[in-house]
Amino acid sequence: MIRLLNVSMMPPGVGQPVLRNLTLSVPQGEFRWLLGPSGAGKSSLLRLLTLETRPSAGQMDMLGVSVSHASRATLRNLRRRIGFVPQDYRLIGEWTVFDNVALPLRLRGASERDTRREAFAVLEWLDVAHLADKRPGTLSGGEQQRTAIARALIGRPELLLADEPTNALEDAQARRLLMTFQELIEMGTTVIVATHNEALVREAPAASIVLQDGTIANTDAQNGTSTRRTEHS
Amino acid sequence: MSAPVSPGLRSGSLPLLVALMTLLAGLALAGLSGVQTLAESWSGAARNATTIEIPADTPQLEDRTHSLVQTLNKTPDVTTVRELSAKEVQTLLAPWLGQVSDSAGLPGLSLPVVLIVAHTGTPDLGAIVHSVLPEAVVEEDRRWGERLNGLGNSLIACAWLAVSLIAAIAVLSVGMTVRRSVMAQRKAVEIVHFLGAGDLTISSRIAGRAALLSLAGGLVGLLLLSPVITMLAQRLTPFSHGTPPAASPTNTWDALFATWCGTLHVLPRMLLEELGALPLIAACLGWLTAQTVVLVWLRRLP
Structure with missing residues (x-):
């Protein structure tokens, strides 16, 4: 469950807030598209939701934890329950693909045997297991993106956030990823995907959070959530 | 790894x-x-020693010196009382008098009697010595030791x-x-x-x-x-x-x-x-x- 109440975000050194008075609620196990033109605040909202920054005003609850005044230890534990596919992949260049993907499980203290099994399962599913010993710098954009997706999925997160997760994928891979998101939702994971890809949104119609100039443009009055349900077939 | x-x-x-x-x-x-070794050796050597010099022209020199040695030996905290031989006194005075074979080599000069008293603690030897032999000069090496110790401590601090x-x-x-x-x-x-x-x-x-x-x-x-x-x-x-x-x-x-x-x-x-x-x-x-x-x-x- 994600709940934002009048949340604003003003990065240090910036004169005005990049997000203003956001109020939204996403129940556990639901899917949302995060839409809006460039500069609307999608990445800033994702930064808030991945706990890379705290809101400068308002109340923010994630997975049952009040984030606004949470301790560093609480935030650390919360981050381990969140998977994130960044637009720029954020892979550690000095490590192998396997070590990058295994990191979330290792941070949770999983045994090396379990880590290896889980990591290779997800790498094989994403068709990059043969690259396990390679460094990210030697991979193509699509391969790096699949590695980042594997790292986000491996911990079976309760909340999955993805920023343009299909922009370097082929159509078949993108469709497969959407199917994975659907499976995760069925297992109770909340999934929020930011995208510019209208074709993808048409392919998987779902409720949306539409941002415009740092505020929410549409409100779904029915469930009190600032969302817009896309109705493309 | x-x-x-x-x-x-x-x-x-x-x-x-x-x-x-x-x-x-x-x-x-x-x-x-x-520096530590040097400072310890300086203070150790000087801390527990007192030098007593009895002028050669003191009346009844031998008897009174003997009496002083006995008194000192009975004093608590005094461990040894040693009288320097004439040769040792000559060696001690050599920087001032030059090397002489014996006191006869310097007409008119009689060598003083020098006692080195080793002790533990800090007995008031000056008062004890002067009560027996008021003419004696008592040199508390401890004072030098304290100064050397101070110098040594400064070097250690540096x-x-x-x-x-x-x-x-x-x-x-x-x-x-x-x-x-x-x-x-x-x-x-x-x-x-x-x-x-x-x-x-x-x-x-x-x-x-x-x-x-x-x-x-x-x-x-x-x-x-x-x-x-x-x-x-x-x-x-x-x-x-x-x-x-x-x-x-x-x-x-x-x-x-x-x-x-x-x-x-x-x-x-x-x-x-x-x-x-x-x-x-x-x-x-x-x-x-x-x-x-x-x-x-x-x-x-x-």
Whole structure:
């Protein structure tokens, strides 16, 4: 469950807030598209939701934890329950693909045997297991993106956030990823995907959070959530 | 090799830096040890001795001297009373009178009687001596000892200051190297942090590497220090009271090592222990500094 109440975000050194008075609620196990033109605040909202920054005003609850005044230890534990596919992949260049993907499980203290099994399962599913010993710098954009997706999925997160997760994928891979998101939702994971890809949104119609100039443009009055349900077939 | 859960340390010139600091610290410690030994010997020699000089023209010199010696022997805390022989007195006065074969060589000059009283504690020997022999001159060596002790303590403080300064420079250097390394890997550190790594998980990996590199640097520094220490030991050999272990006559590496060990034998055991501990101290300082720098740096992340 994600709940934002009048949340604003003003990065240090910036004169005005990049997000203003956001109020939204996403129940556990639901899917949302995060839409809006460039500069609307999608990445800033994702930064808030991945706990890379705290809101400068308002109340923010994630997975049952009040984030606004949470301790560093609480935030650390919360981050381990969140998977994130960044637009720029954020892979550690000095490590192998396997070590990058295994990191979330290792941070949770999983045994090396379990880590290896889980990591290779997800790498094989994403068709990059043969690259396990390679460094990210030697991979193509699509391969790096699949590695980042594997790292986000491996911990079976309760909340999955993805920023343009299909922009370097082929159509078949993108469709497969959407199917994975659907499976995760069925297992109770909340999934929020930011995208510019209208074709993808048409392919998987779902409720949306539409941002415009740092505020929410549409409100779904029915469930009190600032969302817009896309109705493309 | 353990599985990576955090970026490591980019060493840069850390081992070389620590090696040089270890060398400097070793030299400062050797100096400190020398000063300490000197100060202890000064104060030890002077602290518990009193010199009594009885002028040669004192009436009934022999009887009264004998009486004074008996009184002193009965005084609590006095351990020995020794009368210097005429030859010893001549030697004592030689800087002023020149070398003479006997007092007859200096017409009109009679040598005084000199008593050296060794004691424990601080008996008021001046009052005791003057009650028996008012003409006697009592020289409390303790006062000289106190002054020498003060000088020795000042030198020790200077040497400690040098050691502390070197340690401070080492800490600063390690801190700057670690900070540069963290800044260079800022993205990787942030990735790991935002995936849920604890601050200690991140800092411990960097600190562990810093400790290892500091240990290696410390060992290299010790290696660089060994010729200097050997030379120092060779210089001290003539002043050594102990007999160094005999070296094997065969010209093998073992024999050379045995000779070297024999040479080091003259150095204070404490100094050798301190020098041996330098690489470990460097490793501990490296670990602590890296931990502190990384933990402080991580505080800026939410």
